[in-house]
Amino acid sequence: MTAYRAQSGETVLIEAQQLDTLIQTLTRRGYEVVGPTICEGAIVYDRLGSAKDLPAGWTDEQDGGTYRLKRRADNALFGYVVGPHSWKKYLHPPAVRLWRAERGANGFSIVAEKQEPPKYAFLGVRACELHGIRIQDKVFLEGAHTDPTYSSHRANVFLVALNCGQAGGTCFCASMNTGPKAESGYDLALTEIVEQGRHRFVVEIGTERGAEILAEIPHEPAGESDRETAKRIVAETAGHMGRTMDTAGIKELLYSNYDHPRWEQVAQRCLTCANCTMVCPTCFCSTVEDVTDLTGEHAERWRKWDSCFTMDFSYIHGGSVRATAKSRYRQWMTHKLGTWIDQFGSSGCVGCGRCITWCPVGIDITEEVRAIRKSAPGGSPES
Numbered sequence: 001m002t003a004y005r006a007q008s009g010e011t012v013l014i015e016a017q018q019l020d021t022l023i024q025t026l027t028r029r030g031y032e033v034v035g036p037t038i039c040e041g042a043i044v045y046d047r048l049g050s051a052k053d054l055p056a057g058w059t060d061e062q063d064g065g066t067y068r069l070k071r072r073a074d075n076a077l078f079g080y081v082v083g084p085h086s087w088k089k090y091l092h093p094p095a096v097r098l099w100r101a102e103r104g105a106n107g108f109s110i111v112a113e114k115q116e117p118p119k120y121a122f123l124g125v126r127a128c129e130l131h132g133i134r135i136q137d138k139v140f141l142e143g144a145h146t147d148p149t150y151s152s153h154r155a156n157v158f159l160v161a162l163n164c165g166q167a168g169g170t171c172f173c174a175s176m177n178t179g180p181k182a183e184s185g186y187d188l189a190l191t192e193i194v195e196q197g198r199h200r201f202v203v204e205i206g207t208e209r210g211a212e213i214l215a216e217i218p219h220e221p222a223g224e225s226d227r228e229t230a231k232r233i234v235a236e237t238a239g240h241m242g243r244t245m246d247t248a249g250i251k252e253l254l255y256s257n258y259d260h261p262r263w264e265q266v267a268q269r270c271l272t273c274a275n276c277t278m279v280c281p282t283c284f285c286s287t288v289e290d291v292t293d294l295t296g297e298h299a300e301r302w303r304k305w306d307s308c309f310t311m312d313f314s315y316i317h318g319g320s321v322r323a324t325a326k327s328r329y330r331q332w333m334t335h336k337l338g339t340w341i342d343q344f345g346s347s348g349c350v351g352c353g354r355c356i357t358w359c360p361v362g363i364d365i366t367e368e369v370r371a372i373r374k375s376a377p378g379g380s381p382e383s
């Protein structure tokens with residue numbers, strides 16, 4: 001290694017053991033580093049104290065309603081795809097106290113919550129997840145009103161992306177044009193190479209902030225063969241997606257098939273458990289709950305994740321607007337793939353496959369689209 005200092009826009013090479021230096025450098029600069037770890041048989045996002053916390057030598061097998069970890073033949077640090085967690089648990093936390101109220105001599109006084117979340121560094125953000133964060137940025141930050149909770153958690157996040165070296169059984173980001181390569185929106189982007197007895201990372205520098213962090217990590221310019229290897233790895237990943245989805249005219253397809261018999265068929269299987277919305281990196285719905293203690297001296301208002309699969313979600317005076325499983329599944333899928341485009345200018349699905357893997361009965365959004373497309377009037381007989 002030389003004293004060469006790379007700039008934003010350049011591509012460099014670091015040895016695998018320098019990943020710990022990256023974690024320590026970010027920690028020293030005040031970031032709480034979060035990344036993949038193993039907990040209860042799954043890869044989940046949690047705080048990283050060092051590179052030893054990463055799931056070295058593990059991979060995952062995923063299919064509809066199926067997830068399991070198994071050992072790899074090598075010691076890759078990122079040799080798996082996404083697990084049940086997404087970064088939204090940090091940016092849009094599952095439960096947030098909005099304010100407290102205390103009874104005093106002159107009635108109740110409201111105590112506002114102070115939003116002082118840690119300064120996060122996310123390590124190992126996949127391309128589909130960058131798109132998921134971008135979608136939530138649009139929802140929470142770019143509408144008529146800015147969400148202060150999301151805004152305070154999102155500010156200053158340092159993003160270390162990871163270009164996927166393998167595709168999962170339920171992945172279809174290539175169909176959604178959201179991966180497997182991170183194209184923008186990161187400070188640093190890594191491609192892991194474990195070949196010919198050498199373990200290293202090709203690092204693309206996305207921002208000046210990324211270049212500053214990298215200046216503290218031994219690195220060298222990436223050679224032509226390392227760049228080509230990184231390109232090949234990502235291209236092979238794109239060619240091995242476990243699922244595909246034909247998105248041509250998908251909004252119009254769904255809008256013209258509200259009464260398709262497939263909605264009834266999927267409703268026979270759907271448990272309306274809401275798992276798909278909890279694991280989805282773009283679903284953002286929440287509810288508000290007020291709680292008091294038994295003395296009546298203290299009250300709190302909480303915001304909690306909610307789901308369009310619950311009966312309460314569409315409850316208005318007299319009952320739920322969407323009282324059947326059929327109407328709730330149709331609402332979810334049509335919003336994700338159709339009305340989301342009208343509302344936010346993009347699909348609400350980034351092709352991460354989580355809703356397929358974590359659906360207890362293995363309902364597959366790609367299969368549901370295919371079934372409607374096949375038998376819709378004028379639909380194409382896609383295989």
Ligand code: SF4
Pocket residue numbers: 269270271272273274275276277309355358359360361362363
């Ligand atoms: S589609 Fe699957 S995960 Fe989603 S609510 Fe129905 S059963 Fe649950």
Ligand code: SF4
Pocket residue numbers: 276279280281282283336348349350351352353354355356365
């Ligand atoms: S709808 Fe399913 S595949 Fe699409 S982003 Fe959400 S969890 Fe991922």
